[in-house]
Amino acid sequence: MKKLMTGLMAVVMAGSLAACGTSEETSGEGKEKIVMGTSADFPPFETHDTDGEIVGFDIDLAKHITEELGYELEIKDMNFDGLIGALQADTVDFVASGMSATDKRKENVDFSVEYHRSGxxxxxxxxxxxxxxxxxxxxxxxxxxxxxxxxxxxxxxxxxxxxxxxxxxxxxxxxxxxxxxxxxxxxxxxxxxxxxxxxxxxxxxDESSLSPGMAIAFPKGSELAEEFSEVIEEMKESGELEKLQEKWLKDE
CATH class of the missing domain: 3.40.190.10 (Periplasmic binding protein-like II)
Known part of the structure; x- marks a missing residue:
């Protein structure tokens, strides 16, 4: 478990953003920038290390997927209860934050395929x-x-x-x-x-119910949901997802 630290919320860019968050911006390397929302107080999925950097299972997962798809990743830290609102307001392109793909949430956002289930x-x-x-x-x-x-x-x-x-x-x-x-x-x-x-x-x-698994969330109608799902399925087949689980979710 990485040391818990309280992070400052990332500054939200003023003004209206494009329909897919800030992914239309390009980096110095010519890559499109894609913005991820998370709540970095949920170790081992996302937390701050001793240097203040956001690390964890979801962070490594997002980095792998965005690298495969050719995006430059930017991460914004915010309160968990504001993440879906950030998707709806187009201030982030996707959310990876240990979020369960519930039917209630599916009314407001789209999800990738499941990548983890723990109860x-x-x-x-x-x-x-x-x-x-x-x-x-x-x-x-x-x-x-x-x-x-x-x-x-x-x-x-x-x-x-x-x-x-x-x-x-x-x-x-x-x-x-x-x-x-x-x-x-x-x-x-x-x-x-x-x-x-x-x-x-x-x-x-808690033996009272079975919760849905964790998945990555997107604005309704986002093409990213299918693209991310394809990479997650490839990670399952190649063993890359299992490597991340061994790194972050297994006892030493």
């Missing part, structure tokens, strides 16, 4: 007596705003007595947990396992 977990402090879904009644659960876990936690609150607290950034949720202002955090399983290992926490799986 969900709850993480708690090591001394917590919350050890399964049966122990959640009467607890306060933290989620990241705009995520699939945010939506699922609200549905869970209809069946059991829980209070849901949604914040923009995962590091803020970790601090809430450590300060015992919330009882557990509900998040992607791969990310949860990283926090459990690095911060000596504990956790348990």
């Amino acid at each position: 969900e977990m709850f993480i708690t402090l090591p001394e917590s007596e919350i050890e399964s879904m049966d122990d959640l009644d009467g607890t306060k659960i933290g989620v990241q705003l705009g995520t699939i876990q945010d939506e699922a936690a609200k549905k869970l609150a209809d069946t059991i007595e829980i209070e849901v607290k949604a914040l923009d950034k995962l590091p803020a949720l970790i601090q809430e947990l450590k300060s015992k202002r919330i009882d557990a955090i509900y998040l992607d399983k791969t990310v949860a396992e990283g926090y459990i290992k690095e911060l000596d926490l504990k956790g348990f799986d």
Whole structure:
């Protein structure tokens, strides 16, 4: 797990942008520039390293795809709950940010083929007596705003007595947990396992539902969705995607 750092949001270019974000701009090498939106607080998929650079599984995935397609990649860091809005406003060309391809999101954006699936977990402090879904009644659960876990936690609150607290950034949720202002955090399983290992926490799986896999998001009607999907399928066949999983998602 790379060290978590809070990054400054990238400056959004003023004025109306072209229908495909800023991809019509060219670099000094003559390549078209393509702009990716992400929320770099979701290790190991995207986070800031000790030098402030955005790194992670999604970053390497996006770099590989855009290199294959001949684009120069620019990355913009923003809050997760603003990513779909950025696609709709054409301030980014695509989003790679551990985003699950839910039916609700598909109403507003298009997705590539799935590139990862991990499920969900709850993480708690090591001394917590919350050890399964049966122990959640009467607890306060933290989620990241705009995520699939945010939506699922609200549905869970209809069946059991829980209070849901949604914040923009995962590091803020970790601090809430450590300060015992919330009882557990509900998040992607791969990310949860990283926090459990690095911060000596504990956790348990959410066995209540199966979430859709992660995919790259695009504005409705974007031709990039098909182009990116083709490269992802090639990466699956060549073993390149498995190499990225070994690098970022497997325990050392």
